[in-house]
Amino acid sequence: MRGGERLQSGSAWDKGARQNDREPKVGGACGPCLREAVRRFEGCHTRILTICEELEQLADGLPALPSNGSHLRLARRMGTLLRDLHAQEEQEILPVLASALGVEQVADSIATLTEEHRTDEAVADEVCEVLLEWAAGERHHDAATLGYMLRGLFDNLRRHSARERDQLIAPAIRRLTSG
Numbered sequence: 001m002r003g004g005e006r007l008q009s010g011s012a013w014d015k016g017a018r019q020n021d022r023e024p025k026v027g028g029a030c031g032p033c034l035r036e037a038v039r040r041f042e043g044c045h046t047r048i049l050t051i052c053e054e055l056e057q058l059a060d061g062l063p064a065l066p067s068n069g070s071h072l073r074l075a076r077r078m079g080t081l082l083r084d085l086h087a088q089e090e091q092e093i094l095p096v097l098a099s100a101l102g103v104e105q106v107a108d109s110i111a112t113l114t115e116e117h118r119t120d121e122a123v124a125d126e127v128c129e130v131l132l133e134w135a136a137g138e139r140h141h142d143a144a145t146l147g148y149m150l151r152g153l154f155d156n157l158r159r160h161s162a163r164e165r166d167q168l169i170a171p172a173i174r175r176l177t178s179g
């Protein structure tokens with residue numbers, strides 16, 4: 001994510017949100033703020049699901065690695081990309097959805113989903129480490145183990161995204177469309 005896109009306090013987006021006091025409210029959030037948060041949330045998921053597709057293609061091709069080096073590019077950027085997307089969700093998106101849906105109602109969901117972010121980041125780091133070892137010819141793990149790690153990671157990321165969609169995005173859209 002580009003730093004300028006972040007919805008930090010004092011940003012143009014944040015000021016715009018506060019200036020929209022006359023806009024219809026959804027729970028404790030302004031309607032346009034919630035709509036923008038949902039759009040950003042869906043954008044995060046699109047990027048995470050693209051990573052999942054890349055991981056699945058890699059797992060399907062084992063024990064061979066792509067000759068075009070795509071696994072190296074993935075290994076070098078995946079950890080940072082996941083952390084950026086998770087930070088965007090936690091700092092800029094989830095607070096808006098919590099305001100709209102009720103902080104107490106979604107507190108447990110958000111705590112669990114945030115824990116899952118940390119777990120997925122740690123697993124992604126391990127996968128990247130093994131991929132880089134493989135690329136360097138240091139194969140301390142066999143193909144079956146690497147495949148297991150890759151599948152575990154993309155399965156978790158897909159399940160996590162589906163939970164966020166079911167528990168947060170879908171209710172937020174229902175609130176937006178119910179007027």
Ligand SMILES: [Fe+2]
Pocket residue numbers: 086089113117160164
């Ligand atoms: Fe998430």
